[in-house]
Amino acid sequence: MRFLLRRLGFFVLTLWAALTLNFFVPRFMPGDPVAALTARTRGRVSRDALEQMLTSFGYKPDQNLFVQYVEYLGNMFTGDWGRSIGGQLGEPVTGLIGQALPWTLGLVGITTVLAFALGTMIGTVAGWRRGGWLDSLLPPVFVVTSALPVFWVALMLIFAFSMNAGSVLPGTFNYDNSIVPGFSPGFVGSVLQHAVLPAATLLITLIGGWILTMRNNMITTLAEDYVRMGRAKGLSPRRVMYGYAARNAVLPNLTGFAMSLGFVVSGAVLIEFVFSYNGVGYLFYNSVQNVDYPLMQALFMLFTVAVLAALLIVDIATVWLDPRARSADAGGR
Amino acid sequence: MRPALRRGTRILAIALALLLGGAACSDTERRPDAKESGSGRTDSGPKKKGGSVTIANTAGQTWTCNFNPFNPAVFNTSIGFVYEPLVFVNVLGNAAEKPMLAKSYRWNADKTEIVFTVRDGVKWSDGKPLTAEDVAYTFDIMKRVPATDLYSLWTSAGLQSATAAGDKVTLRFKQAAQTYFYFFANLQPIVPKHIWSTGELASRPDTTSVKDPVGTGPFKVDPCGPNNIQYTANTDYWQPGKPYLEKVQYPAYLDNAPANLDLASGKAQWGSQYIPGIEKFYLDKSADHHTWSPPVQNVAIYPNLDPSHADTSRLEVRQAISYAIDRAKVAEIAVGGQQPPANQSGIVTPTFEKYYDAAAVTKAGFGKPDPDRAKKLVEGLGHSASDPLKLTIITVTGYTDWDAALKVVKQNLAPVGIELTVQNLAQQAYLDKLYNGDYDLAYYSQPSGGPTPYYELRAMLHSANTAPLGKPAVSNHSRYRNPAVDKLLNDYATADEAGQVDIVKQVGQVMIDDVPVIPVTESVDWFQYNTEDIGGWPTEDNPYAQPSAYTFPDTGQVLANLYWKPAQ
Secondary structure (H helix, E strand, C coil), rough: CCHHHHHCCCCCCHHHHHHHHHHHHHHHHCHHHHHHHHHCCCCCCHHHHHHHHHCCCCCCCCHHHHHHHHHHHHHHHHCCEEEECCCCCCCCCCHHHHHHHHHHHHHHHHHHHHHHHHHHHHHHHHCCCCCHHHHHHHHHHHHHHHHHHHHHHHHHHHHHHHHHHCCCCCCCCCCCEEECCCCCCHHHHHHHHHHHHHHHHHHHHHHHHHHHHEEEEEEEHCHHHCCCCCHCCCCCCHHHHHHHHHHHHHHHHHHHHHHHHHHHHHCHHHHHHHCCCCHHHHHHHHHHHHCCHHHHHHHHHHHHHHHHHHHHHHHHHHHHHCCHHHHHHHHHC | CHHHHHHHHHHHHHHHHHHHHCCCCCCCCCCCCCCCCCCCCCCCCCCCCEEEEEEEEHHHHHCCCCCCCCCHHHHHHHCCHHHHHCCEEEEEHHCEECCEEEEEECCCCCEEEEEECCCCCCCCCCCCCCCCCHHHHHHHHHCCCCCHHCCCCCCCCEEEEEEEECCCCEEECCCCHHHHHHHEEEEEECCCCHHHHHHHHHCCCCCCCCCCCCCCEEEEEEEEEECCEEEECCCCCCCCCCCCCCEEEEECCHHHHHHHHHHHHHCCECCCCCCCCCCHHHHCCCCCEEECCCEEEEEEEEECCCCCCCCCCCCCHHHHHHHHHHHHHHHHHHCCCCECCCCCCCCCCCHHHHHCCCHHHCCCCCCCCHHHHHHHHHHHHCCCCCCCCCCCCECCCHHHHHHHHHHHHHHHHHHHHHEEEEEEEEEEHHHHHHHHHHEEEEEEEEECCCCCHHHHHHHHHHHHHHHCCCCCCCCCCCCCCCHHHHHHHHHHCCCHHHHHHHHHHHHHHHHHHHCCCEEEEEEECEEEECCCECCCCCCCCCCCCCCCCCCHHHHHHHHHHHHHHHHH
């Protein structure tokens, strides 16, 4: 119980610190929303008029920063996130995020899970048959691919599959614009088809880390006495591999996996940008471009909360799963 | 472990079943692609209806599906398509006017009062007729809610009242308001009173989102989604027979690259952004691919004229830079000739040819690059190629055409004894420095002009548009102050046409004498068009409107004139 409270206290403190930074850092960046809007309206509208316009959407250039800060903290918790003062001027921030979030969760979320599952699987087999053909082929290859810059992989895939070779796979948008969105085979198919390249890019760059750590964990675990015991008992190799070795080897990776799930919400800015995939990452890029304080704030807040919540859950789960973590806590008492 | 796995499989099975079940009960709805067969005649006169055009103009974000014409973020997708102005002023046609919602207008002698006669027979897209009340009410909104008065009509322009009587609307101004005609008659669209006088639109016309716009324009929104806006023809449009096209597709391109790809493949037909290497990438792909990007403003070096900037506030330095630059070469190398070279008088040619005094430019020696003269000027200041004058110019990271242009400029300046350092800044940081005058030289283009060179010159040179260093200037970023120029520009408002041409020529002479800004190339209205299935585009021979899809209300003119060749 005490542990839980301490974790929660830490959570609240970190959240507050992050929210405070979220508020002040963007405001210390060069540029202001009026200048950004002036540039976007091609100067047809005067600065004063634009400032007035932005003010009616909740931009307060002259108000005391501290008063704004207090108000902002309150608004973050009540869900009153305001309206965009950037490119999508006047749209409620909740609506914008609500529209982008499913795409990011779908693309990045599924890919993250898939990368973890596949990576762990390959790592298990590679570690089990150390020195085998799989072990000498896949880990080195994926270590190389995970070191490649993500945007470069994306551009290469676009170049290979959507520009040349008769554009087999679409390299832009999240679905075919000529289709009216709806729950229809064509639409779902189009969504899946458009997700192939960005998902492949993410997979190629994410999977290497999981393979490598899982393989190394497997090798360490295979040297444990209980594995030898299992073998000595004459259990089937499959049983030893999955039930004895992999089951223990995967534990350290679960923490990392949970954390990467927390990062899913922040999307993959580069991927979404290169593929014109309008998820949260792209929205975030846009909000920074246009000095859109309300949108930036809300997105920062979501990212922070998602990562912190993931961490909190991991902490609690670890204590629950692993008695050693609990006793370490008890030892301090 | 194992039961969990089985549970997982079951969930998967249910999900799959749901997916298939859902799929079975609805068909994929495709937007109709009205491709019909027929001969491809391209004569003028009334056209048969049909077909659609797809616009490839980078939006940089998904659509909000808001069509409130007072919201500057959605001007491009609402004005011209759905909403229309009183009078269309064609920047490319010597400010030729086409009456739109006003069938005529009359100024009083001292240009302080204008009476519009509202066209009869115009219907809003909900069937109600357009009245003078609607026009007066539109201007009243701007008075009541200053945030909607985006062209400062009730403040700077001195608008006093907007009254409707019969089919006439009278606007009264405090002073001569002729120079604001472009804004209140052409840029400002008219909205229907019966919609905008009720509910939220009446109380908050500035911030209320308009999802289902009611306008008089050639197209209606049907439907709008985050990735694409589809417009369908307004069958009750007041211009008989128009629009000829049945549909317009406006996808939200997040980046130039996919937009340009769709143009090259013919999937989109109306392009409005810079295409690098346009010959190979676009023009060579089909004989039906064309480009015509008319110049409208200058891309220029803005020197900081504040005395605290010792070098750039010296006339000799600015003259030397202007003499040294080989503008034709900059245009050729930097943007592949897609932006023509500018001239020191700041008059954009050929668009504003009648205001251009070629003789004056030649007389001052600016007719062609003159590195020797520049060298002498720099030597007079005690510098040479071996001991160069060091200057820094700011530009925006990612504006590759500007980068390329500045490379050429740098090469031009080196032999005359000026060492130019190009400083690339993120857009926000760049604008911050530019507006506040925190730079020596800045590469910049006024974002918009007007139907005559007066608008850009006023923005660049009038002291009302500048500010002390450290305060954001409106548009006169070089901090130029000259009472004689202010007076000339102020007199323009009351001058007759010949007088106006004369004033612009005089200001052009000041540009040559004082070199307050150094024009390098001319910025253009980016435009690529595909003539395979669609005719009626604005062309160099028939420049009836600015052709880019981001120039409003000109888009309305283009949209009403495009037609589908296979249907003819």
